[in-house]
Amino acid sequence: MKTTMMAAAVAALVAAPALAADACKDDGELVFAVVPAENAQGSIDRFTPTADYLTGQLGTKVTLRVASDYAAVIEGHKAGNIHIGWHGPGSFARAYQVTGGNVTPFAAINNNGAVGYYSVIYVKADSPYQSLADLKGKKFGLVDPNSTSGNFALRFFMDRDEKITPETYFSDVVFTGSHENAVIAVQQGTVDAAGNWWDNEEQSNLRQMEKKGMVKYDDFRIVWKSPLLAGSPLIYVNTLSEGCKTAIQDAFIHMTERSPETYAKFNDGKGQGFLPVKLEDYRESMAMIEYVDALRKKQ
Template sequence: MITRRIVLAGAAVLAFAGSASAQDYKAKYPELTFAVVPAENASGVTERWTPFVAYLSKELGVKVNLRIANDYAAVIEGQRAGNIQIASYGSASFARARLTGVKTDAFANDINADGSTGYYSVFFVKASSPYKSIDDLKGKNLGLVDPNSTSGNNVPRFELDKMGIHDAEGYFGKVVFTGSHENAVLALSQGTVDVAANQWTSDDDSTLAQMLTKGMLKNADGSAMKKDDFRIIHKSAPIINGPYAYNSDLPEDLKAAIAKAFFESPTKDKAAFDRLSDGQKKGFHPATTKDWDGTIELIKFVDSLRKKKAT
């Protein structure tokens, strides 16, 4: 016979087990490391992400440390070694991680202000330049971001290949990896390169827009540059927004807690969430690793171009 006492005792056991389970990951992971790829300079990344990381620490009940990666590969290798538990990836760097056996799983990506979850790779030139298309830039200098950047290397090479330019290094006078999206725009503004590849979601949501808002771009006379000082001469097809990913080997309760904290952040800590994108994102969209299968195929294609060039 099932008595009220047995039911209550059973409920108490379940409650205790649930409570103990909730604490399991805290014992194993008293600290977590959250790494971010270098879309902007280190101080900019710190200012943008510190409030959100503080929010994560509060929600997860363990200290979350922010790591600003020197390059995209550092995030990949940090997750491979298990030194990074949560990462903000670009689509191509996540695909590269998966292709090279890193045990990492996507759980979310950004929702744009218009509700979409994608962006574009664009080629920027200065508006004062005579360049109207890629055809005008043969022998000129191209600024890229990082070998593992989606919009700053892999998609640009794919787009160039579609135009019949199978060897970027042979077509342009010089191809320079600048290290970050901001550095690529800076190189263009300062005349170090004639054209720069970069990420762009809308006129108000891009690395260029963020830099203009912060007053980072100056003319030769010291005056602030404006949006119309730059021109887009080519825009790619839409690219899926890069994922937020956690190590596949993390405890399931910790994975669930991380995802929950992300999805609830726009309402639980709107100020911290809005700081991430200057208020240009609406929230986080639930995602799975398979959502980047198309990007993996893109990376394989770009790798094949490199191999053809080597032979």
């Protein structure tokens, strides 16, 4: 989303009266799920505080579910057993499609008043590859079929801007399963290049992996970057009560002031908390997956 959120929207939420502490009590136990960006234990450590925080804010137990892939979260929304999820814009668009519109985006990370990130392609820093053109005939790693930065955006912009179809341009194309796995595949030489997400020099999957001691940031180089993508949205299923949905959004919007340590875990302390988003902010994301789906049908 190439947009800066309106200050009035934030002010309205800040000025809103305190919500009932048991707003979700009648909705029963809720499940908060995240799409796989790192290994399972890393996700548990990162997001368990969020589930605990939400339990205290909503007046009902909130359980964290770390899914094996994006499809599992999307199917959980469809089945009604995953009530809150954090998605990429593409996986949200797919969830909206699969559930018949039964999910709504309500917040995304605030990056200095703007919401958005990029898809990038990494290679080893000591490799000879300097551009997408240098990667023709090489081995390429995607993340997951429903990953925005690791699949949808790559296919969309390669076809639209470069007239490139990955399966015919590269010698081999593989799904690595997660953003971390994609980086490891480049590091180990399983692939020559791979897609991933990147906010800026200080905030990316690669930086997070460096902090864990898994890789060194300077061992990799970006050879391609997409235009700005819509911010990764938090979403809820529409079958929740109106009071509960309002309370969920309120809990995230005010997380930085109510539990700064929870937000620090959620996003490595980067960004300035969450800004409200709405369905209209993701129309381009929906158009992107429709475009990619049409490409598949042609192959």
